[in-house]
Every structure is written in C-alpha cells, then in structure tokens.
Amino acid sequence: MSDELQRVVDSLARRVGRAVAVDDTSFRLLAYSAQVGAIDDMRARVILTREAPPEGLAWLRRFRLGQASGPVRLPPDAELGLLPRVAIPVRHQGLQFGYLWLIDADQSLSDQDLAVATVAAGDAGEVLFRERVIDELRDARVGELVRDLLSPDAEAQQLAADGLIEGGFFASRGGVVAVVVQPLPTAGHEVHEGDRLALSAALHSTVSTLPPRECLSLVRPRHAVLILPQSTLERFPRVPHDLRSAVEDRLGAGDRWRAVVAGVGGATQRFADAGISCQQALVAIRVADVVPTFRPVAAYDALGIYGLLASQPLEQLDALKVLPAIDALLSPDPALLVTAELFLDRAGDSRVVAEQLGLHRASVYNRIRRIEQLTGFDLSDGEQRLVLHLGIKVARLLGRT
Structure with missing residues (x-):
C-alpha cells in the first residue's frame, strides 16, 4: 500500500x-x-x-x-x-x-x-479513493495498450510495446508468450456478459499469483488473454493449466460448454510481436476444438501438421480436391477412415496398426485395399500417401469426420 x-x-x-x-x-x-x-x-x-x-x-x-x-x-x-x-x-x-x-x-x-x-x-x-481512481485510469491505459499490441497494425503494435515498457507496466526480458483460454459453447449457446465476468475474475486470480510487471491481461468477447515473458512461463509452467481451471470453476457446471480449452502460442523474439503468439494460441484452440486429444491445454508448437493447416483460411481448405476421397471413406464404414489415418500416422507399419486396432494383419491388409479402391489413392506411392494424409487432417479440422 x-x-x-x-x-x-x-x-x-x-x-x-x-x-x-x-x-x-x-x-x-x-x-x-x-x-x-x-x-x-x-x-x-x-x-x-x-x-x-x-x-x-x-x-x-x-x-x-x-x-x-x-x-x-x-x-x-x-x-x-x-x-x-x-x-x-x-x-x-x-x-x-x-x-x-x-x-x-x-x-x-x-x-x-x-x-x-x-x-x-x-x-x-x-x-x-485517489488510489482507486489512479488504478482505474492505469488499468484503462494498460488495456488500450494491450489491445493495440494485439492489433494487426504493425505501427500500433510497436507503439504499444514501447508505451508498456516506458510506462513501467511490463518488464520485457526477451521473448514473450501468449496464453489464451476459451470456453467452447455447445450448439445454440454463446458467451454472454456473465461469462465474460467469469473470464475476468479467473484472469485476475491468476495474475495475482504472478510477479508484478511480468504479465499483461485482456478479456475479449469470447476468450481471455495472458501475455508473459517466456522466462516467466518457464518458471511458472502451470499457468495455462491454472488459468483454464479457474475459468472452468467460475463458469460452473452445466450443458452450455463442450469444454474449456487453453492455447499456448509460440515464443516471439520481439515484445511487439506478441500478437503473433496470441494468434498461434487461438489456432491451437481451434485445433483442440475438433481434435480432442489436444485438450485441455494445446501448445501451438506441439500441433505438428495441424498447426500449419489450421493457419490457412477455411475456404481454401474446404476447396481441396482430396476431400471427396475422405467422404468416400466415411460413407461405407467410418472404421476405414480410422484405419487409413492410423496407417499413415505410423508410416505404413501394418504390424503396429494391427496391434492398436486389435486386428489380424490380414484384416489390416484387406482394409488398406478397400481404402485404395474407395479413394483411388495408391498407398505404396509416397506422394499419394502424403496427399491423403493431409486430406484426413484437413477433414478433421473442418469437422467433416
């Protein structure tokens, strides 16, 4: 005080x-x-x-x-x-x-x-009273600067970064990382004002556990953002998990949410590039939304090919010519898609595929022949395997599976 x-x-x-x-x-x-x-x-x-x-x-x-x-x-x-x-x-x-x-x-x-x-x-x-007024003015100023930092305007980003450092609001020590937490609503539901208050309260409780001047926060209409120096996240690796749990606790039980997911962006070398890490964290959440194995905390650096695909515009992905072949696998038997994906994920190792699916290897071979017939792809050809593999991942991102 x-x-x-x-x-x-x-x-x-x-x-x-x-x-x-x-x-x-x-x-x-x-x-x-x-x-x-x-x-x-x-x-x-x-x-x-x-x-x-x-x-x-x-x-x-x-x-x-x-x-x-x-x-x-x-x-x-x-x-x-x-x-x-x-x-x-x-x-x-x-x-x-x-x-x-x-x-x-x-x-x-x-x-x-x-x-x-x-x-x-x-x-x-x-x-x-005076301190409360000063704190509110300070919080409003920091909020404006953080919004500019995360904007797509490169000049505004740099000015905001300079303002946050010069104002003593943030101690920049090399790279920064964005952590984003977003509740995923069930069909027919949206994030409303009460949910945003829950996001704000969870963010405040998490920020209070971190060293001063080592985090910036912002509540947006559908998610909460926390920006940390990379070194701080390394010292407090549980922050994404704790923030996600705090949001989940404050939103309460019910059928309005499919999940509450945290996304962790990659580290940026420049503070002014924090918006890049924030976008990467949102990409990680987008992937976790349709690929539940990445939940509850999805790191952009761990997304693999999904990270590259999810960064592309949806309309471009939806126009890929390989997608009808994926649909052809789903219509007769969804198990064919599972077999195809596992076969491609395991570099064509039929023994591993048979073990993981609990099948005889002969059954796996029969499925592979059926997959080739339905898709028109020759899975002995490396380039065709790659196209089909990417097509399956895209179909998952688009929710077609």
Missing part, C-alpha cells in the same frame, strides 16, 4: 498512543503502525498472514460493521484471545474502503481520541 496511507496510520498511532491498523472491506490488512501498547494474538496473526483467520472473520461479522456510521466498540473475547478494540469505517464519497482499528486494552480511549481517529479514517478513505 502507499506511503501516504502508512503516514496516516503512523501519525494517528503517535497521537493516541496505541496500535493502529487499516483493513479493506474483506478484512485483509492494508497498513499497520508500530505496535505501540498492548496487542493480542489476533493482531499478531493478522500482521503475519495479512488477513484475519476464519474464526476471527466469523466473530467480526456478528457486529455488522458495514452498517456502522461511526466508531464501534467491540468487546474482548477470551476464547479467541481478543482484547477490546474500536472499529471505524473508512469511507470517502459514499464509498466503503475498509476499517480503521484501534486496540483499546484498558478501554481508556476518550471521545476526543475517537474524534481524532474518525478524522484519520476519513483521511485514509480519501487516500484509498
């Missing part, structure tokens, strides 16, 4: 001769003074952990402090090891920011002391 809030707390502690602390509305510690006078176990625990323990929270909620209009005297509690204390709401411009606390072990705080403390609580509220 800011030096200004700390000065408010220290000044009040000197004037009233006892320990002072300020919490936010969730009773997380924001600032505290030197421990003048008596303190109790609860105060010591809060200073060590930065938040009240569960039993302390339950005790505090009994007093409905959020409805208080002025100082509230709280009694001691021997079972919890609590000394008497005073809570004063910290507000400004009608907004509640937290509470100012004074331990009053001998219950000697006078009305004059409380009046001084109430003024200090108002000062703390003004400090926190």
